[in-house]
Amino acid sequence: xxxxxxxxxxxxxxxxxxxxxxxxxxxxxxxxxxxxxxxxxxxxxxxxxxxxxxxxxxxxxxxxxxxxxxxxxxxxxxxxxxxxxxxxxxxxxxxxxxxxxxxxxxxxxxxxxxxxxxxxxxxxxxxxxxxxxxxxxxxxxxxxxxxxxxxxxxxxxxxxxxxxxxxxxxxxxxxxxxxxxxxxxxxxxxxxxxxxxxxxxxxxxxxxxxxxxxxxxxxx
Amino acid sequence: xxxxxxxxxxxxxxxxxxxxxxxxxxxxxxxxxxxxxxxxxxxxxxxxxxxxxxxxxxxxxxxxxxxxxxxxxxxxxxxxxxxxxxxxxxxxxxxxxxxxxxxxxxxxxxxxxxxxxxxxxxxxxxxxxxxxxxxxxxxxxxxxxxxxxxxxxxxxxxxxxxxxxxxxxxxxxxxxxxxxxxxxxxxxxxxxxxxxxxxxxxxxxxxxxxxxxxxxxxxxxxxxxxxxxxxxxxxxxxxxxxxxxxxxxxxxxxxxxxxxxxxxxxxxxxxxxxxxxxxxxxxxxxxxxxxxxxxxxxxxxxxxxxxxxxxxxxxxxxxxxxxxxxxxxxxxxxxxxxxxxxxxxxxxxxxxxxxxxxxxxxxxxxxxxxxxxxxxxxxxxxxxxxxx
Numbered sequence: 001x002x003x004x005x006x007x008x009x010x011x012x013x014x015x016x017x018x019x020x021x022x023x024x025x026x027x028x029x030x031x032x033x034x035x036x037x038x039x040x041x042x043x044x045x046x047x048x049x050x051x052x053x054x055x056x057x058x059x060x061x062x063x064x065x066x067x068x069x070x071x072x073x074x075x076x077x078x079x080x081x082x083x084x085x086x087x088x089x090x091x092x093x094x095x096x097x098x099x100x101x102x103x104x105x106x107x108x109x110x111x112x113x114x115x116x117x118x119x120x121x122x123x124x125x126x127x128x129x130x131x132x133x134x135x136x137x138x139x140x141x142x143x144x145x146x147x148x149x150x151x152x153x154x155x156x157x158x159x160x161x162x163x164x165x166x167x168x169x170x171x172x173x174x175x176x177x178x179x180x181x182x183x184x185x186x187x188x189x190x191x192x193x194x195x196x197x198x199x200x201x202x203x204x205x206x207x208x209x210x211x212x213x214x215x216x217x218x219x220x
Numbered sequence: 221x222x223x224x225x226x227x228x229x230x231x232x233x234x235x236x237x238x239x240x241x242x243x244x245x246x247x248x249x250x251x252x253x254x255x256x257x258x259x260x261x262x263x264x265x266x267x268x269x270x271x272x273x274x275x276x277x278x279x280x281x282x283x284x285x286x287x288x289x290x291x292x293x294x295x296x297x298x299x300x301x302x303x304x305x306x307x308x309x310x311x312x313x314x315x316x317x318x319x320x321x322x323x324x325x326x327x328x329x330x331x332x333x334x335x336x337x338x339x340x341x342x343x344x345x346x347x348x349x350x351x352x353x354x355x356x357x358x359x360x361x362x363x364x365x366x367x368x369x370x371x372x373x374x375x376x377x378x379x380x381x382x383x384x385x386x387x388x389x390x391x392x393x394x395x396x397x398x399x400x401x402x403x404x405x406x407x408x409x410x411x412x413x414x415x416x417x418x419x420x421x422x423x424x425x426x427x428x429x430x431x432x433x434x435x436x437x438x439x440x441x442x443x444x445x446x447x448x449x450x451x452x453x454x455x456x457x458x459x460x461x462x463x464x465x466x467x468x469x470x471x472x473x474x475x476x477x478x479x480x481x482x483x484x485x486x487x488x489x490x491x492x493x494x495x496x497x498x499x500x501x502x503x504x505x506x507x508x509x510x511x512x513x514x515x516x517x518x519x520x521x522x523x524x525x526x527x528x529x530x531x532x533x534x535x536x537x538x539x540x541x542x543x544x545x546x547x548x549x550x551x552x553x554x555x556x557x558x559x560x561x562x563x564x565x566x567x568x569x570x571x572x573x574x575x576x577x578x579x580x581x582x583x584x585x586x587x588x589x590x591x592x593x594x595x596x597x598x599x600x601x602x603x604x605x606x607x608x
Contacts (some may be wrong), residue, residue, distance in 0.1 A: 142453045142579075169284040
């Protein structure tokens with residue numbers, strides 16, 4: 001199989017206007033990835049599946065990842081010549097920036113026909129609140145059907161074009177997305193009708209005791 | 221329709237009951253979640269036309285405990301015992317898949333002896349899983365008891381081996397990053413060799429009971445056919461995929477561990493029906509025995525753990541890795557994302573029986589309810605892994 005930079009260049013030539021970025025993976029696994037932009041993702045995925053040299057016919061794994069907003073400190077090191085003529089000094093300049101929060105989906109593709117892989121695709125949402133829609137790749141690989149439902153359920157990424165986007169592991173009436181890093185379970189989560197301990201104390205705040213019905217005045 | 225009495229107290233939402241407003245002869249039936257044929261807590265909402273299935277939607281999540289969130293809040297090593305509880309029949313292969321993902325993430329080498337021991341344990345696990353599956357499948361066909369008892373008798377012998385090696389029958393927690401926890405002593409290896417020698421005759425006996433059995437043939441042949449194209453596209457792996465005739469086994473494709481050193485064949489099916497899925501597993505057990513004989517004979521001496529591997533205070537550098545092995549149910553993989561901390565930033569399980577369920581509806585359409593039971597049985601699900 002061609003190398004990932006070659007593949008990126010080929011995709012960029014075939015899909016003008018597509019924003020395809022090579023994401024390097026510094027770990028020893030060296031499983032680098034291609035980050036696709038949402039508008040072209042499904043067309044590129046179809047190309048990856050159908051191209052005779054690639055034939056990435058199996059989408060093995062779909063993972064959602066949450067990246068909350070984070071403060072990053074960039075350190076730039078510069079050497080400043082000493083005006084007095086001594087050895088140049090090294091100067092460290094620290095700048096803080098806010099890395100915006102986002103949600104990410106990672107697809108691991110393999111080719112059963114040609115026996116190569118993985119080719120890793122990444123899709124990123126605009127933010128974590130209102131721009132959380134990404135194109136579904138279920139029309140390309142059916143194996144994403146349940147896995148994208150799981151990502152929707154646990155992370156709250158909405159997959160456009162998914163045939164049946166419902167919760168899959170949590171129950172239908174559940175409100176939040178529990179795999180988000182900032183998820184906190186409601187404090188009446190463990191409500192149960194057994195009168196013991198902290199759970200009961202929490203439950204009392206949410207389920208106040210019924211007001212006692214006035215009893216008949218006792219006759220003296 | 222009256223609301224179900226089991227409303228969720230935090231949201232007030234009611235679980236949707238089955239529909240009663242379908243046109244004509246259609247009827248919606250809820251199979252499960254508490255039903256002996258569903259192999260755990262699994263529900264199928266089935267729309268029936270008479271006895272024929274016209275729509276089937278699986279509902280699961282009853283065992284969901286957010287395994288992945290638990291793993292994000294514990295150390296890398298701390299997740300190892302939790303992986304036992306995914307597919308609780310096959311804890312040894314779950315351990316191996318997770319250890320392999322971490323080894324890829326951090327670049328940890330594994331000593332040769334440990335690789336051999338891992339192969340021995342993985343193939344024993346495959347024997348036990350496939351034996352149980354054949355027994356359960358017969359139970360689903362209605363042969364109540366006998367085949368399953370034979371299967372469980374043999375399974376118990378393998379579990380005895382696991383117990384004497386790891387201290388636990390099913391929750392083994394045996395693999396470590398860079399090797400295995402304890403070195404199998406010589407008498408353990410002798411007992412494993414004896415089990416392997418006795419397993420072939422057991423399989424002969426088991427097959428004499430089942431493979432040519434007229435009831436089994438009538439119930440399974442031509443039922444739940446899966447095409448190779450759909451199987452690949454839907455991410456189906458393991459014996460399910462090979463029953464459709466696709467030659468794809470990660471032991472050959474990836475050649476991980478020391479598998480390339482062993483001579484074994486990959487059984488392939490032709491029709492992709494329930495019978496092929498049963499037969500593939502029987503044949504795979506014979507190949508597993510061949511691997512076991514070679515691995516036990518060729519087991520080298522040496523360390524069982526990489527001495528450079530660090531277990532406590534383990535912090536892999538930032539990066540990510542997807543590690544996968546051929547589990548008995550299919551491709552079991554772990555996707556780990558590290559931010560350089562002591563806990564994984566993201567830990568995702570690629571559970572084979574979860575993804576193999578994608579095509580359950582396609583397999584069941586046009587068949588009867590009784591066939592849906594054996595189709596589900598032939599997929600070989602474990603709800604601990606599906607629901608995570």
